[in-house]
Amino acid sequence: MRVTGDLALVKKLNKSIVLDTIRRNGPLSRTDVSERTGLNKATVSNLTLELLEQKLVEETGLGESSGGRKPLMLLFNGAAGCVIGIELGVTLVKAALTDLTGGILAERSAPLAGQDPEAALAVVRETVKPLLEAMPDTPHGLVGIGIGVPGMVDESGLILYAPNLGWEGVDLRSRLEETFGVPVVVDNEANVGAAGEREYGAGRHVRHLVYVSAGMGLGSGMIIDGQLYKGAWGYAGETGHMSIESDGRLCSCGSRGCWELYASERAYAYVSEAGSTPLPASTTSELAAHARSGDAAVLDLYREIGRRLGIGITNLVNGFNPEKIVVGGPLTEAKEWIEPAMLDTIAERALPYHRRELAVSFSELGSRSAVLGAAHLAVSQFLGRVRVSL
Amino acid sequence: MRVTGDLALVKKLNKSIVLDTIRRNGPLSRTDVSERTGLNKATVSNLTLELLEQKLVEETGLGESSGGRKPLMLLFNGAAGCVIGIELGVTLVKAALTDLTGGILAERSAPLAGQDPEAALAVVRETVKPLLEAMPDTPHGLVGIGIGVPGMVDESGLILYAPNLGWEGVDLRSRLEETFGVPVVVDNEANVGAAGEREYGAGRHVRHLVYVSAGMGLGSGMIIDGQLYKGAWGYAGETGHMSIESDGRLCSCGSRGCWELYASERAYAYVSEAGSTPLPASTTSELAAHARSGDAAVLDLYREIGRRLGIGITNLVNGFNPEKIVVGGPLTEAKEWIEPAMLDTIAERALPYHRRELAVSFSELGSRSAVLGAAHLAVSQFLGRVRVSL
């Protein structure tokens, strides 16, 4: 059954508009909010009153007069509650306790021993425990948990398939909700990374964003009109398996020429193939060190990876026309040597109109994109946004 | 300024829900509508009254009793007005007069002589003229015009760039609105095709749809959550320039290995390259005739085109996870010989989960996808849909 209109909906919508306006542009006076939103002053006053009672908004004192009575400034109260953002990696669990503005209050991480769901869940519980103990006293307490996982997640939070963990059909959301007693949001790692960069990082205020997460694989999180796009069944963003060589290298997915074989850490394994000198190391950290000392083979490798990244990004750009592309993930440790070739390739190959306006940049949050994005999804669910389009 | 909530919005939303419910599921009684939508019976009665006054809904008489008073059945009145859908091709203008349900009342087409905007506009006017004369007398008369063009169109209807016409920055919408005095919707050819197939063709009731239009080039129309996705500046869907061979054939766009060089009619020009026998013809109609009589070179060609179409479609599927892919456009005249290789390739290369649920099919509306889609966009704008997401 669809959403129908009634007074409750109107109120919910307007309240969400007022809160959002204050959150993004505060401090603001009631009159400012009224002018910005188009809502009547009385309406703003009423809704603000409720937000004050809910402790989501604070009066921070008088502002500057502009020739009349001084305004009482309103500010979003990020300290009204806490959330926990978790990144469940293949070998590592990272978690952060944040306030409602994404400010980190505490952080933990732990290696992931076994990979069966039970063992992983135990590690998650252990990692989160000290964060809960460190939680300050707030009006709302813990309001939610967000978690990013390396796999495909449907709209209900069910992990459909996580090849690198060997999981299939794991209802992580229910399990965590039972454990912690708060609402849980589960999403793909690239998606939460996209959410993080869009809210707190390189993609602020961007309507259409593609976040490319490059590590052992390659995945994309796509934000369309400010919202994560998950596709029909939650498999959107598997761009690592976009073929950029129709008859290229055979991939474990069964296809050929997949992007991630050329433009992620998986490319390291193929270097000797070209007959060139073998690589002096096999991890990005080590290779970055060699690059820093001028190792020609490594520099070539990263130039080629940059070029291939550029080719794939160009494909995404031509299909999606995002406002911005943000590249993140472990591979960005080598961004210094990847970036020039990547940008050159995009400049060469993207359609002229895209080139003119497109912005491509690297992650601003670094290794925290995912935890912060996961945290943000939880905040976002707690604050509950209503959207209307005519 | 954003949309805020007030009573007018609530009414607009509910009225749009009622109309939509009747339109898609009619005939229905008022009680049926109330049950389906969750709206109160009184609300439905009130809104229906207005819709009856606006002639958008008709009472078609009494229905079957289910043990009590007979219901008065309501039906969407497609004859309340007319729209015109236009496909502005590179060499041909096609136009259709339809009612509000997409029923074709009259059709015209005319070759496009010169390609400068003024000449094209004159041809459009001449093509539309007899349709206007054939227009039946309806309560609302002509309520809008939709037009699909081979180029990139931004959200305001401005044609940013149409390489095949040599147009740049043409405000077709304003021009046509001045001429005809009704609201005009302009969009990309692939987008209107997508709209057509989704409303009246192979993509009915599909939430996320990708329509691939294959002709002299290759373009996609993407429908996300029931709405056309245009990207940040209207360039989304330029998938013809997705590279499927990183260092492949040089394309006129400046890039290499573009999909449309391998999987559209542009591929015909490259056959001799492989050293094989030259093609016996150069248009799809002629080649289809040769295929029908078993010409091996032509059959090979179409097998290869099918394979390449499959590769590109797999890429789109992995990125977007649409519910359905519909292939249309002039090239589908040869679908008989393209389809097997295309489907095999997708089955081989798509990720296992996609494969399981994805539906790929050819256009149901054939050469009318675009005109009907354009007409539908005009209808849709006239009826005005409001959407709320929580």
Added chain:
DNA sequence: AAACTTTGTCTATCGGATAAACTAAGTCTT
């Protein structure tokens, strides 16, 4: 024919948004 069912309307009420009047609290002018 009486009881029951279903359809659709009528009526009173509720709860939001709004404009306009009003109070509060400042600045500016002379």
Added chain:
DNA sequence: AAGACTTAGTTTATCCGATAGACAAAGTTT
């Protein structure tokens, strides 16, 4: 310093649409 002016925020009366529930209308079943 006093009055005029400005701006901020609240109060009041009004409007409007959705809703529940009563009711009327028009069937069917026994």
